[in-house]
Structure formats: C-alpha cells, structure tokens
Amino acid sequence: MKDYVKALMDTLGxxxxxxxxxxVxxxxxxxxxxxxxxxxxxxxEKTEDVVKATKIASKHKVPVxxxxxxxxxTGGALPLKGGILISFSKMNKILKINVEDTTAIVQPGVVTYDFIKEVEKYGLFYPPDPASYRTSTIGxxxxxxxxxxxxxxxxVTKNYILGLEAVMIDGTVIKTGGKTIKNxxxxxxxxxxxxxxxxxAIITEIITKLIPKPQKRGVVRLGFRSLxxxxxxxxxxxxxGLFPSALEFMDKSAIEEVYRFLGLTPKENISAYLILEFDGNKKEIDSQIDVIKGLFNESELEEFLYATDPEEMDKIWQIRRNIAGAVSKSDLLKYNEDIAxxxxxxxxxxxxxxxxGESYKVKTILFGxxxxxxxxxxxxxxxxQVPFVEELLGKLFRKVIEVGGVLSGEHGIGIAKKDFIDYQLSPKILQIxxxxxxxxxxxxxxxxxKVF
Ligand SMILES: Cc1cc2nc3c(=O)[nH]c(=O)nc-3n(C[C@H](O)[C@H](O)[C@H](O)COP(=O)(O)OP(=O)(O)OC[C@H]3O[C@@H](n4cnc5c(N)ncnc54)[C@H](O)[C@@H]3O)c2cc1C
Structure with a gap:
C-alpha cells in the first residue's frame, strides 16, 4: 500500500x-x-475530513x-492522473432552510432534485434544474x-449561490460570500x-438563495411541420412579449430517438418541437397561452398540446428529459457539444x-x-470517422466563435474541449x-x- 493511502487509512479510517x-x-x-x-x-462526512485528506495529498504531492x-x-470528475478521488455521496445533508431569509445551507453531495422538492415544502423555489437533476449534485x-x-x-446555478465554504489543496478552509442577497x-x-x-478548491458547503415558488405551471408543446x-x-x-420559464427544442431525429427509447410512436409530419413552460398565477399563465395560440398558424403547426395537469406536464417533460439517455444507447461514438x-x-x-454533419456524413441530432x-x-x-472528429469540431467551434457564441453553455470544458479553449480565450486571458x-x-x- 502506498504511503499516502496508508496515511489516509490511519487518519480517516x-x-x-x-x-x-x-x-475504484x-x-x-x-x-x-x-x-x-x-x-x-x-x-x-464533514469538512474536517476533506481538510485532513488535502493535507496528506499536499504532503505526498498526490493529485486530488x-x-x-x-x-x-466533459470528463471533469475523471481522475486523469490517478491519486485520490473524493466522493461527496456521504456529504449529502440539507443543513438548514431559512424561510425568513429565503436561503438554505447544503452540503455538496445533495441531489439537486431532492433539494428542490424539500424547499417546495416551505413554499420556496430553487430554480436551477439541469436535465440530470434527479442524479446530479448541487456541488x-x-x-x-x-x-x-x-x-x-x-x-443559471450561479444566480442562486450566495456563499461557499471550500477547502484549498493545502487544507486551508475559506469562506466566500455570505448569507445576504447583496454583498x-x-x-x-x-x-x-x-x-x-x-x-x-473543493466545495464543502453551499449557501443558496431561494425564491417564492410560483403558484401554477402550464406546459405547451408545439409540433412544427418545418424545422x-x-x-x-x-x-x-x-x-x-412572452416570458416562458423554459423554452426547449428537439429536432426530428431527437424526437424519433426518444420515442423509440420509450417504446412509443411519434406523430408523423413533425420536424421539430418547441416546449414552453409558463409559470405564475392563473391569470398570468392564461394570458400568455392566449398570445401563443395566436402566434403560429395551421400551416406551421402540426400539433399544439397544452397541459396543466401535473401528470400530463410530466409526460411532456419526460420526452425532453430522456433524450440524453436515448441517444447514449447508440452503437456509434457520440460527440456531444453544448455550444451557445x-x-x-x-x-x-x-x-x-x-x-x-452532411459534409462529413455523420448522423447529427440537435436539441437543447x-x-x-x-x-x-x-x-x-x-x-x-473518428480521425476526422477534431477537424469537424474545429469547424463547428470556429463558426460558433465567428457569430459571437461560446464553446460551452453549461457542460464546461473538462478534458473534452480543452484543446479548443484558445478558440475563445485570448493568450492574455489564458495567462490570467x-x-x-x-x-x-x-x-x-x-x-x-482539466480546462486548460
Ligand atoms: C442525462 C444528462 C443530462 C444533463 N443535462 C444537463 C443540463 O440540462 N444542464 C447542465 O448544465 N448539465 C447537464 N448535464 C451535465 C451534468 O449533469 C452537470 O454538469 C452536473 O452539474 C454535474 O453534476 P455531478 O454531481 O454529476 O458532478 P460530477 O460529474 O461528479 O463533477 C462535475 C465537475 O464538478 C467537480 N466537482 C464535483 N463536486 C465538487 C465539489 N464538491 N467541489 C469542487 N468540485 C466539484 C468535479 O471535479 C467535476 O469537474 C447532463 C448530464 C446528463 C448525463
């Protein structure tokens, strides 16, 4: 057993x-x-355990x-160089929900969906909802x-984070931000x-902002004849003038993949979906639905589906939330970019x-x-086709940057996109x-x- 592993065993048990x-x-x-x-x-199980582990890692010069x-x-949690992997699955407690302050303090291993459901019991709302929210953690x-x-x-998530406790690699605990909305x-x-x-740094505690939970929701699915x-x-x-809480897209291939995955058959003649969710009080939702009903004509829409019943709304969202699972079943090698x-x-x-996609003869599916x-x-x-992937992605990213976009809207850089980061960040910014x-x-x- 390596020295540092023995030291971890002796210190943490x-x-x-x-x-x-x-x-492993x-x-x-x-x-x-x-x-x-x-x-x-x-x-x-607590911050002090992370402090002890990082001190050992620093002493033995081991990656964490x-x-x-x-x-x-994007491979962010992959232990590229071996060493110590810290799993936060046991630091998964909601430490406090403060209704008066509309804030909460959580450990990083709390599953996002569990947190959203818990604060709802207090009439509060934590909006960030990655499609992976039933498994991914707040950390x-x-x-x-x-x-x-x-x-x-x-x-996005940063709009709901007021403060953090984090452990630096030498074991120093830092606290940033605080419990106030303004700072x-x-x-x-x-x-x-x-x-x-x-x-x-390694995040060990998170102070989140919460907001009042909207009274009602309504979900609209528009099935377009043309993409x-x-x-x-x-x-x-x-x-x-519409302001939906969500405005999502699925192309025809995404629709077909997910319906097949769920053992269902999609309607014919639909080339793409837009899925919109509205929230607020009944009057606010109804008035937005009235507008959207008049926005598209019959030649554009093959389907107009509107649901307010929780089960019906969930059925619409299940189609959207299952895409990543459906496309991951492919036998082909998937390269998933999240440009914005x-x-x-x-x-x-x-x-x-x-x-x-056509010019490289690769199957292409868009959603998001x-x-x-x-x-x-x-x-x-x-x-x-894999030897061409860098060329293909290079062309995609060049176009994205040319129109003023970014390499990643939410998945981060990790190892997947680090070879392209200088398309977006200048040498000076990379030096910083x-x-x-x-x-x-x-x-x-x-x-x-990771990252660069
Ligand atoms: C089906 C599916 C759907 C998805 N949908 C979305 C989506 O809609 N929006 C979106 O943004 N992402 C989405 N993702 C990507 C992914 O779920 C998010 O990036 C999520 O935030 C990762 O959370 P995790 O707990 O799984 O973190 P991990 O994958 O375990 O780690 C992610 C990164 O965070 C770091 N990290 C983890 N915990 C800590 C900590 N305590 N301190 C410091 N660093 C830490 C890791 O080192 C790594 O770099 C999706 C993924 C899947 C599989």
Missing part, C-alpha cells in the same frame, strides 16, 4: 477510505464515458479529484455552473469558484451544423435550451487563468489536466 476494485472501478468514469482509475476513493454524481459530460452543479430548462427565465465586499470569489470545475419555422419561432415567442450562440444567429448556426441559444449538438461517428490557478494550487494537484 477504513470506513471512509476504499481501495478495492468495486470502489465505479469511480473511474463519468457521462463522457472515458475511464481513468483513481488509486483510492474517499468518502468524507472531487466528484459529485459523475453525470458530467457538481456549482462546480460546472449548471444550467437547465428553467434557466431561460430564472438564470459587494471585495472581489467576487464565490463567482470565481462557481464553474471552476474542481480545479481551484426552420421552429427555430425562427424562438424569437417570435420572445419578441411578442446569440439567439439572432440561431437559424444560421443550426443550418451550418446540419450542413457540416434554445431560448438561451444553447444547442446540444450531437455528432455520431463510426470508428473510421494560469496565474489564478497558481494562487490556489501552485503544485497543480487539484483536478490536474
């Missing part, structure tokens, strides 16, 4: 430190589906990788600054840690993506949070990144090999 195949194997991959084995997996639920799409969501359907109206004291280190993909009308429909919705572009460029970029300009672009390649990393982690032990 064998209940929290695991080296057997069962543990199950913590060696995430949703990117690459595999890197850690030497040891630890299961802290934090992990939530491993649903990350992972903070580290990736996750988005989700509702972020169109309510903003402009010093640099905003909370926002710096949010989205840092576990490369700057072009669906994409143009996004700006039609917004420029007509200014909404005015959606038609141009969507057309370009299909042309690109289109209200945010965020398009999940899935290319499916055969083994023979390196200097910041150096302040937090001068020996590059914390989640090394």
């Amino acid at each position: 064998n209940k929290k430190v695991k080296i057997t195949r069962e543990y 194997e199950t913590h060696s991959f995430d949703a990117m589906r690459k595999k890197y084995l850690p030497e040891v997996v630890i299961f802290p 990788t934090p992990r939530g639920a491993g649903t990350g799409m 992972g969501n903070v580290a990736e600054n996750a988005g989700g359907p509702r972020c169109f109206k309510y903003g 402009v004291v010093g640099y905003n280190l909370t926002d710096l840690l949010i989205g840092s993909e576990g490369t700057l 072009g009308d669906a994409v143009k429909g996004v700006n039609k919705v917004i420029t007509n 572009v200014p909404r005015g460029k959606l038609t141009e970029v969507v057309d370009y993506i299909y042309e690109l 949070h289109i209200g945010d300009g965020n398009i999940h672009t899935n290319f499916f390649l055969t083994e023979e 990144h390196r200097e910041i990393k150096n302040i937090f982690d001068p020996e590059n032990l914390l989640n090394p090999g």
